[in-house]
Amino acid sequence: MPQSSQSILPQAPQAADPADLAAAKANADAQRRALSGLLPFLHPYRWRIAAALVFLVMAALATLAFPLALRGLVDQGMVSAQPGDRLMAMREHFLALFGVGAALGVFSALRFYTVTWLGERVTADLRNAVYRHVIRQSPEFFETTQTGEVLSRITTDTTVVQTVVGSSFSMGLRSTVMGIGAMVMLVATNPVVMMQVLGILLLVVMPAIYFGRRVRKLSRASQDRVADTSAIAAEVLNAVPVVQSYTQENGEANRFSQASERAFETARKRTRMRAGLVAFIITATFAALLWGLYEGTQAVMAGRISAGHLGQTVVYAILMISSVAVLAEVYGEVLRAAGAMERLMELLASRSPVREPAQPRALPLVQGGTALSLQNLQFNYPSRPQTATLQAFNLDIAPGETVALVGPSGAGKSTVFQLLLRFYDAQQGSIRLNGVDTRELNLHDLRGSIGLVPQDSVVFSSSAMENIRYGRPDASDDEVIAAAKAAFADDFIRKLPEGYQTFLGERGVRLSGGQRQRISIARAMLKNPPLLLLDEATSALDAESERVVQAALEAAMQDRTTLVIAHRLATVQRADRIIVMEHGQIVEQGTHTELTAKGGLYARLAALQFDLKQP
Ligand SMILES: Nc1ncnc2c1ncn2[C@@H]1O[C@H](COP(=O)(O)OP(=O)(O)OP(=O)(O)O)[C@@H](O)[C@H]1O
Numbered sequence: 001m002p003q004s005s006q007s008i009l010p011q012a013p014q015a016a017d018p019a020d021l022a023a024a025k026a027n028a029d030a031q032r033r034a035l036s037g038l039l040p041f042l043h044p045y046r047w048r049i050a051a052a053l054v055f056l057v058m059a060a061l062a063t064l065a066f067p068l069a070l071r072g073l074v075d076q077g078m079v080s081a082q083p084g085d086r087l088m089a090m091r092e093h094f095l096a097l098f099g100v101g102a103a104l105g106v107f108s109a110l111r112f113y114t115v116t117w118l119g120e121r122v123t124a125d126l127r128n129a130v131y132r133h134v135i136r137q138s139p140e141f142f143e144t145t146q147t148g149e150v151l152s153r154i155t156t157d158t159t160v161v162q163t164v165v166g167s168s169f170s171m172g173l174r175s176t177v178m179g180i181g182a183m184v185m186l187v188a189t190n191p192v193v194m195m196q197v198l199g200i201l202l203l204v205v206m207p208a209i210y211f212g213r214r215v216r217k218l219s220r221a222s223q224d225r226v227a228d229t230s231a232i233a234a235e236v237l238n239a240v241p242v243v244q245s246y247t248q249e250n251g252e253a254n255r256f257s258q259a260s261e262r263a264f265e266t267a268r269k270r271t272r273m274r275a276g277l278v279a280f281i282i283t284a285t286f287a288a289l290l291w292g293l294y295e296g297t298q299a300v301m302a303g304r305i306s307a308g309h310l311g312q313t314v315v316y317a318i319l320m321i322s323s324v325a326v327l328a329e330v331y332g333e334v335l336r337a338a339g340a341m342e343r344l345m346e347l348l349a350s351r352s353p354v355r356e357p358a359q360p361r362a363l364p365l366v367q368g369g370t371a372l373s374l375q376n377l378q379f380n381y382p383s384r385p386q387t388a389t390l391q392a393f394n395l396d397i398a399p400g401e402t403v404a405l406v407g408p409s410g411a412g413k414s415t416v417f418q419l420l421l422r423f424y425d426a427q428q429g430s431i432r433l434n435g436v437d438t439r440e441l442n443l444h445d446l447r448g449s450i451g452l453v454p455q456d457s458v459v460f461s462s463s464a465m466e467n468i469r470y471g472r473p474d475a476s477d478d479e480v481i482a483a484a485k486a487a488f489a490d491d492f493i494r495k496l497p498e499g500y501q502t503f504l505g506e507r508g509v510r511l512s513g514g515q516r517q518r519i520s521i522a523r524a525m526l527k528n529p530p531l532l533l534l535d536e537a538t539s540a541l542d543a544e545s546e547r548v549v550q551a552a553l554e555a556a557m558q559d560r561t562t563l564v565i566a567h568r569l570a571t572v573q574r575a576d577r578i579i580v581m582e583h584g585q586i587v588e589q590g591t592h593t594e595l596t597a598k599g600g601l602y603a604r605l606a607a608l609q610f611d612l613k614q615p
Pocket residue numbers: 143381382383384389407408409410411412413414415416
């Protein structure tokens with residue numbers, strides 16, 4: 001877009017504007033903050049970094065020694081009086097040149113290996129840290145951040161950082177060492193040319209810094225657009241059957257390509273900015289070199305310097321100016337990484353609103369289940385602060401009791417589970433497990449004592465054995481099989497092509513709904529928690545599957561406290577107590593018979609849902 005290049009140039013005269021200065025400072029600060037976020041990741045490898053530096057300096061010194069050896073060859077080797085001596089001297093000089101070349105080769109290889117290793121290592125650590133952090137975030141985080149976006153951050157953003165740590169950074173350092181080395185050599189051999197070259201360098205560096213600000217912003221924007229495309233792809237790829245059944249393939253493909261086009265457009269702007277910079281630097285460098293060569297040849301012809309001296313000066317000047325050119329390029333890359341790092345740091349800085357106590361209390365054990373006490377709960381989801389999802393909610397459950405939660409859709413039944421697991425904290429009131437407030441417990445202890453069988457059974461892309469073992473990773477094969485038997489899953493698992501070792505496909509696509517549920521129930525039974533939360537599925541199971549799933553659930557409820565969001569008549573009838581919820585409140589409670597006799601909401605729901613006649 002024309003405005004991007006035009007908008008930079010007129011900014012210069014306004015630089016004195018305090019708002020502009022403040023913006024520039026904030027920008028530089030953001031850049032520093034983003035990059036300093038890398039330091040903790042580099043720290044463990046400081047000795048490798050030191051080794052890389054040594055290799056780098058050695059390689060740079062070898063490069064710098066090359067013009068010296070060349071000068072020796074030209075001025076001494078070639079101009080010796082005796083032809084025999086000349087041959088000897090030539091051989092020595094060529095040997096010296098070869099030595100320099102070999103040193104350059106070896107040290108460059110060592111530097112390359114060490115630095116690339118660092119890049120890969122630091123990126124892997126960064127990826128792990130971001131993933132480790134994100135996976136601990138509360139559901140609230142995922143309400144605003146799409147999974148595809150997180151994936152893109154973990155993959156593409158870290159790859160940008162990798163380019164810098166594993167390559168640009170070392171290129172930058174090498175160029176700095178070489179640039180300074182060449183400068184020192186130039187000062188020693190030709191101070192006048194040196195001053196002139198320095199002047200030209202200033203001309204090259206200043207616009208680089210100027211362009212850099214925009215490059216970083218555009219880099220961030222470009223990474224954001226790439227993340228948008230990932231977010232769309234992740235969402236749609238998880239729902240391909242729905243997309244196809246609504247024949248929305250074209251629509252979805254277009255939505256994706258629009259997002260990709262936006263990503264391309266931002267990348268194009270960023271690249272054009274950098275291309276402008278490169279054009280400027282190369283032209284300036286060429287002009288400087290040609291001018292230096294012209295001056296040099298004049299000096300040789302006038303006999304003021306030797307041909308070897310000129311050759312040496314020209315090589316140093318090329319080295320120095322090309323170092324600056326590389327540095328400008330590296331600077332662009334570093335800014336790009338700062339853009340990517342900025343977002344990664346934001347992810348790493350996000351704190352879950354569900355805080356763990358500094359001094360957690362131990363969860364006391366109670367025989368036969370967990371005693372639950374929900375007192376005066378008042379809760380609204382953070383994204384809907386005006387709507388109370390639960391209000392004045394009081395519920396006490398004795399150890400071993402089976403309590404069914406029923407009520408119309410949206411009454412807040414699942415919300416009770418969310419609060420029990422402490423995915424959210426209630427604004428008022430308390431939840432106690434065996435007398436201890438859940439906020440005083442370690443999240444690991446709290447959730448470790450609860451088994452959840454969600455409505456949508458989650459099956460991971462691994463074998464049946466591993467899927468069930470997820471409930472207790474240290475369980476033996478026999479224990480897994482016992483849990484599968486208890487959950488009525490053993491039969492169908494054995495009939496799978498490779499029995500317990502059968503790969504179940506991503507999200508368990510190779511299983512039926514009822515089979516997935518039984519895997520999920522077996523997993524919870526293997527965990528053997530004192531408190532079980534069951535969210536019964538209403539999905540259309542055939543009568544046979546329904547019967548086995550029901551049997552599996554009943555087996556799971558033995559010897560523990562169970563809270564079940566009940567949809568099945570059988571569950572409701574067998575529950576010790578039924579809690580009827582409406583608009584986030586308990587409106588009735590009792591047994592099936594009591595509530596049916598009462599003729600209230602439950603009786604109406606039962607008549608509708610369970611096809612019962614109203615009393
Ligand atoms: N993450 C969320 N953010 C905002 N509101 C939410 C969120 N999750 C649920 N709600 C709202 O809270 C209310 C209670 O939802 P909940 O899922 O607890 O109902 P439910 O009784 O389990 O319903 P169903 O039987 O349909 O599953 C609903 O109005 C729902 O729209």
